[in-house]
Amino acid sequence: MIMPIMGIRFDDSLTLSHLFYADDAVFIGKWDRANILTIVRMLKCFFLASGLQINILKSKLMGIGVSNEEVLAA
Known part of the structure; x- marks a missing residue:
């Protein structure tokens, strides 16, 4: 089962x-293992x-406030 991507919440309506x-x-979403696995699936x-x-080769994975090692591992 594919879980929904947990996006970034701006307010109650967005x-x-x-x-x-x-x-x-x-x-776009919170950096966590579940979100990464959901996107891969x-x-x-x-x-x-x-x-x-x-x-x-044309794809890019970025993390804000995440170490380069963690981004490379993902």
Whole structure:
């Protein structure tokens, strides 16, 4: 089961978890293992359903307030 991405909550009416534009996607959320695993599983489901592979060389994982070692490990 894929869990929802836990986005960033701005107030009671706005939580931002993803943005899409043309063939680009940005996923935004709290840095935790569950969110990272959810995104990985979601991208795998996308690949299996569409046959389109994610280009890892054009992808970027960033963490704010997270060590470089932790980002590299993820």
